[in-house]
Amino acid sequence: MARGDLEPGTQLPTVRQLAVDLSINPNTVIRAYRQMEIEGLLETHQGSGTFVGDRKPDIDAIERQRMLDQIITEMLARASSYGLSFEDVLTGLQQRKERSL
Structure with missing residues (x-):
């Protein structure tokens, strides 16, 4: 979009x-x-x-999304190299968020 x-x-x-x-x-x-x-x-x-x-999303939002996509892609590739699934990463992120609150 x-x-x-x-x-x-x-x-x-x-x-x-x-x-x-x-x-x-x-x-x-x-x-x-x-x-x-x-x-x-x-x-x-x-x-x-x-x-x-x-x-239409604003240009800043598009650039932020592009950067976020790059970060996520790199994170998932690295996690996969350690045998971690997408769900493992998602669970870890959710747990991290809960600890931050």
Whole structure:
């Protein structure tokens, strides 16, 4: 969406389908969809699905997302080299967040 690859009105995969496609927990997809809906990037229509919204992310948000993607990619590659799964990393991040609160 940030790069403009998805046009407004494009229907997104269901939570279940995206979770299967990415091999992640459906709750992760739900949280991501919910956050993007709060930011106005997505619109959810009960019974119809989730769609790309009309709002465009600002350039700073795009740059932050690019940097975050790079950090995550590097972190997951390193974790994988130690035999850790995506879920292991996610659990570790959640535990770290709880300790920080």
